[in-house]
Amino acid sequence: MSCPISRRALLASASALVPSARAQSLPSAAQMATDRHRPQYHFLARANWMNDPNGPVYHKGTYHMFFQWGPDHPVTPPSKRVWGHATSTDMVHWKHQPIALGIEPTGPESKGVWSGSVVIDNGVPTAVYTGGAGQHIATSDDAMLVWKRHSANPVLRSPPPGMQLSGWRDPAVWKEADGWYMLIGGGYKEKFGTALLYRSPDLRNWEYLHPLASGTIEERLRPDVTRGEDMWECPDFFPVGDKHVLIASIIGFPPNTYYTRVPYWLGTYKNRKFEVERRGETDLGWGYASRTHLDAKGRRICWSWIRERRSRDATIAAGWAGVTSLPRVLSLRPDGELGIEPASELRVLRGAHSKARRMVIRPDTKLSKDMNGDAIEIIAEFDASSTGQYGLALRCSPDGQEQYRVSYDEPSKMLVFDRSKSSLEKSAAGGSPQRRPFALAKGEGLRLQVFVDASVVEVFVNGRVCMSDRIYPSREDSLGTGLFASGGTAKLRSMDVWQMKPVSSDRLTSA
Numbered sequence: 247m248s249c250p251i252s253r254r255a256l257l258a259s260a261s262a263l264v265p266s267a268r269a270q271s272l273p274s275a276a277q278m279a280t281d282r283h284r285p286q287y288h289f290l291a292r293a294n295w296m297n298d299p300n301g302p303v304y305h306k307g308t309y310h311m312f313f314q315w316g317p318d319h320p321v322t323p324p325s326k327r328v329w330g331h332a333t334s335t336d337m338v339h340w341k342h343q344p345i346a347l348g349i350e351p352t353g354p355e356s357k358g359v360w361s362g363s364v365v366i367d368n369g370v371p372t373a374v375y376t377g378g379a380g381q382h383i384a385t386s387d388d389a390m391l392v393w394k395r396h397s398a399n400p401v402l403r404s405p406p407p408g409m410q411l412s413g414w415r416d417p418a419v420w421k422e423a424d425g426w427y428m429l430i431g432g433g434y435k436e437k438f439g440t441a442l443l444y445r446s447p448d449l450r451n452w453e454y455l456h457p458l459a460s461g462t463i464e465e466r467l468r469p470d471v472t473r474g475e476d477m478w479e480c481p482d483f484f485p486v487g488d489k490h491v492l493i494a495s496i497i498g499f500p501p502n503t504y505y506t507r508v509p510y511w512l513g514t515y516k517n518r519k520f521e522v523e524r525r526g527e528t529d530l531g532w533g534y535a536s537r538t539h540l541d542a543k544g545r546r547i548c549w550s551w552i553r554e555r556r557s558r559d560a561t562i563a564a565g566w567a568g569v570t571s572l573p574r575v576l577s578l579r580p581d582g583e584l585g586i587e588p589a590s591e592l593r594v595l596r597g598a599h600s601k602a603r604r605m606v607i608r609p610d611t612k613l614s615k616d617m618n619g620d621a622i623e624i625i626a627e628f629d630a631s632s633t634g635q636y637g638l639a640l641r642c643s644p645d646g647q648e649q650y651r652v653s654y655d656e657p658s659k660m661l662v663f664d665r666s667k668s669s670l671e672k673s674a675a676g677g678s679p680q681r682r683p684f685a686l687a688k689g690e691g692l693r694l695q696v697f698v699d700a701s702v703v704e705v706f707v708n709g710r711v712c713m714s715d716r717i718y719p720s721r722e723d724s725l726g727t728g729l730f731a732s733g734g735t736a737k738l739r740s741m742d743v744w745q746m747k748p749v750s751s752d753r754l755t756s757a
């Protein structure tokens with residue numbers, strides 16, 4: 247199916263590819279291309295603000311990534327949000343495309359185009375999303391470059407009658423034998439978040455069924471959480487093995503003011519009811535608004551928005567904000583837990599390789615200079631017999647004043663992510679170390695798979711959890727990689743480091 251392109255859509259797309267007048271006082275693409283905090287192999291917008299991944303989908307040999315983009319400014323507001331678009335054949339190398347869904351001159355979509363999904367409806371790519379207010383749909387052809395909004399938008403105008411909600415947005419859509427199903431994220435005012443289940447024969451007419459889950463499951467599964475918090479954003483729901491997984495991004499009290507966690511709940515889905523059996527986190531750090539899709543091999547791929555952790559002024563000066571995580575493969579592990587691992591496609595980026603084998607880790611172990619870098623992948627395996635606290639020091643300055651630490655504290659069975667010394671620039675570092683419970687099974691050694699990419703650190707631990715963080719070392723020579731240990735005897739079994747190749751010549755600042 248092909249859609250005629252309107253004059254307005256053409257203008258919107260063209261202006262998206264040229265910095266707007268408003269953005270001209272901000273850094274140029276050439277400046278951003280030399281910005282050492284801007285990643286080399288993570289997907290990110292050409293410039294300005296980016297947040298949630300929207301409607302990632304694999305269709306006819308191409309991966310499409312839509313995303314919340316504020317094309318006019320590095321922070322929002324002032325920038326309104328539209329659907330940016332990029333395509334890839336391998337989930338690693340991306341090409342920016344014109345805006346898919348831009349701001350409308352009037353109506354609810356004049357305020358912004360918010361999050362949602364893309365499904366293929368009888369061969370027709372169809373976006374289902376929150377358009378400023380209410381749930382909207384738009385259709386496209388196989389290239390997904392030009393989208394046509396449905397004339398009856400919003401196809402769903404308001405929450406179920408009588409429900410007092412603190413939010414109602416970010417539809418996730420899937421197909422079952424008897425039709426389309428959709429979750430909309432919401433929150434019972436002053437109580438807890440929820441994900442409301444709807445059904446439709448045609449993606450246009452929706453019938454509300456019931457909440458698939460709500461914050462009360464948090465209270466039941468995690469005694470330390472007393473309420474499900476304010477609102478569940480960006481829900482997602484999908485099968486993994488013979489189980490189902492629900493994801494929500496929880497924004498907390500006071501209403502809608504701070505992002506908290508992105509838990510997943512794993513359980514059994516039967517007769518439109520979801521019986522939760524376990525919970526976990528899709529990201530222990532600064533990932534948010536996780537969205538999933540099936541890839542060419544039928545694997546479930548999860549993407550998250552990795553937020554900035556520097557001041558608003560520094561963000562504006564940089565001219566860009568927000569990064570998309572690496573593609574993460576979700577699976578059901580034999581032990582019943584959800585597995586989270588980086589997609590093997592990323593190996594294509596591996597360049598020069600260096601390795602270390604078997605050593606007792608000293609308090610401050612220097613490694614070969616070949617392992618240094620700010621665009622590297624590390625796989626470090628430690629002996630199961632290791633005791634005390636041990637781990638990796640990343641982006642270290644030669645004198646150790648700047649460094650980021652990832653470690654395991656064996657006595658307390660905690661993973662520790664410590665950015666307190668990651669930058670001498672006080673507003674870009676700090677925060678007490680994050681400590682997250684993580685128990686190794688008997689005989690199980692710690693395995694850290696770490697991706698460092700300029701200001702991004704992504705850590706995968708034993709294929710069971712991951713964590714993303716942001717760091718902004720002030721010194722250009724903060725490139726060292728090291729090992730450290732204290733309070734016990736820790737042994738490294740093996741460590742492999744690859745220098746990673748950039749995915750573009752200009753840090754993805756152009757098409």
Ligand code: DQQ
Nearest residue numbers: 314327360361416479535
């Ligand atoms: N961001 C979107 C909302 C969503 C929130 C708008 C989550 O639809 O609830 O950019 O980051």
